[in-house]
Amino acid sequence: MVDPTPDAAPPVLELQHLRKTFRVGFWAKKVPAVRDVSLALQAGESLGYLGPNGSGKTTSIKCLLGLVVPTGGHARLFGRPASDPHARARVGYLPESPYFYDYLTPTEVLDYVGKLYGLAAADRSRRTRELLGVVGLDEAARRPLRGFSKGMLQRVGIAQSLVADPQLLIWDEPLSGLDPMGRKEVRDLMVELRRQGKSLFFSSHVLGDIEALCDAVCILDRGVAVAQGHLSELLRPDALESEAVLGMSAQTEAAMLALRALPEATVTLTPTGVRVVLPTAAVAALCRAVADLGLDLRELSARRDSLEELFLRKAVARGPEAAA
Amino acid sequence: MTTPAQHKGTPAQPPVLHIAGIGPCLGRVAAVAANTLREAGRARLFYGVLGAAVLLLAFSLVLSDLALVDQKARLVQSFGMAAIPLVGAVSATLLGVVLLHKEIDKKTLYAILPKPIRRSEFVLGKFTGLAVLLGLQLAALVLCWWPVLVMRGGALTPALGRAIGLCLFELWLVTAVAMFFSALTRPVLSGVFTLGVLVVGRSNYVIADLLGANKGVFVEVPAMRALGKVLVAVVPDLSTFAVADPVLHGWSVPWDYFAAAAGYGLSWTVLFLVGAVFLFERRDLT
Incomplete structure (x- = not known):
């Protein structure tokens, strides 16, 4: 088009x-x-x-x-x-x-x-x-x-x-x-x-x-x-990410270390637990970690590449020098 | 947005557009002219100038009481023939300068020019609307002046009628000049330039006389001589339309003079309008 x-x-x-x-x-x-x-x-x-x-x-x-x-x-x-x-x-x-x-x-x-x-x-x-x-x-x-x-x-x-x-x-x-x-x-x-x-x-x-x-x-x-x-x-189909919300009564050091060790995972503490964003390909590893550590998996969803992310990638990433 | 989805935006029967040809072109000019007439007719400025003119004519009634008995009608005639063109020129300058610029300043043009209308049609429509308005204003002033003239023993003679008719051609020319400058620059400068043309145009014959004299600044100073020649050449001679004094002294404004003056005025009007279109078509509406 x-x-x-x-x-x-x-x-x-x-x-x-x-x-x-x-x-x-x-x-x-x-x-x-x-x-x-x-x-x-x-x-x-x-x-x-x-x-x-x-x-x-x-x-x-x-x-x-x-x-x-x-x-x-x-x-x-x-x-x-x-x-x-x-x-x-x-x-x-x-x-x-x-x-x-x-x-x-x-x-x-x-x-x-x-x-x-x-x-x-x-x-x-x-x-x-x-x-x-x-x-x-x-x-x-x-x-x-x-x-x-x-x-x-x-x-x-x-x-x-x-x-x-x-x-x-x-x-x-x-x-x-x-x-x-x-x-x-x-x-x-x-x-x-x-x-x-x-x-x-x-x-x-x-x-x-x-x-x-x-x-x-x-x-x-x-x-x-x-x-x-x-x-x-434009919205990269190969860049799919997944997001998991885990309930953790006590955020143990070992559990946090294990989650952070997952491939390309971003782990964020929330008031009620932990939010993990990672490539969809790594979801299997996340599930194994959840089972091994005995964590409570409350939510698991796919995150599509959004227009906002595309916009930020393309427009903002050019940086101020592009204007010259 | 309450109608059923199947009717949203698209009509059951598509409208037929008439874009090409002289008829639709005139239709667009008429549409812009009608809207201009409506806009100018609602402007306080217009009524302010009209009100001032009516007061001025009423004042001539009072003033004529001070004149000698056989001079009363002459005074009212003289006063009217001075006031009517002056008021018209002020209206033509202000409206000509303001209305086009207002369209740009208020961004109303942005919704109009993306339609299938040429910029030349828009300028012509604006001018036509103002021309009609000035004609109506002139008619209103004459209607106010006439009874005053009759009350003081005068009459609206055919010669006076033709003299007033020539005023209208002058007003159209001043409007075209104002629109030309309005397409070029900002309202204040446009107003100053238009007034400049008005003053120089009215005294054009004086400059021509000075250029032909034996001595004086227009003869002795080369720069002034060049300036004088340029002014005489590029500024229309508005004294062509100012026939009040000869008429008051009994001149009848023959039809051949009237036709020649009208032709002269229309030619300059067209020239300034072409210039206005040329400038306006190249102007970015940001």
């Missing part, structure tokens, strides 16, 4: 060696925001866009939508340059912390957006009704946005991104500003949109959301894509 092949149908979204350098201050000092990002998203797939603050996520999304002109490389939507308005006709964009005209009501916002897509009046009216229901704003449909909470504005943002029934959704931090119930509802909506065959490209700081909703991820760090691919490929 992430490495485009020349023979495949044009990806719905594609970045090729994207670079963006801003010039700031009186002396127009160069500040690179995106150094080298290449990725592609095929129809019907979902891609999570990850990275710490300032890693270049929003800038590269803006390049994709024609808000920012790239310094180098290419940004394409449905095989067309991102600057082509026709390419954007099939895209629904939700900006990070969306801002709308606060004197408009949600109905007026959706109607305005519908006009920009060239929708007929009847279609606009129908879509407005449908989408206000989808995002749960029926009751507030005729209230000016200036009185809306951040979560309600986020819902308006989601609704306006769906007005033209786009094939590709580019959502920048769609779950920010929402309460737990709102987050669940938006997650459900994203699952449903995926089920309907929409392509989804979204950024988030919440790794759990990306892990739950995406086929693939692209991790950005200081403007460089440091990891990308399907989660099943």
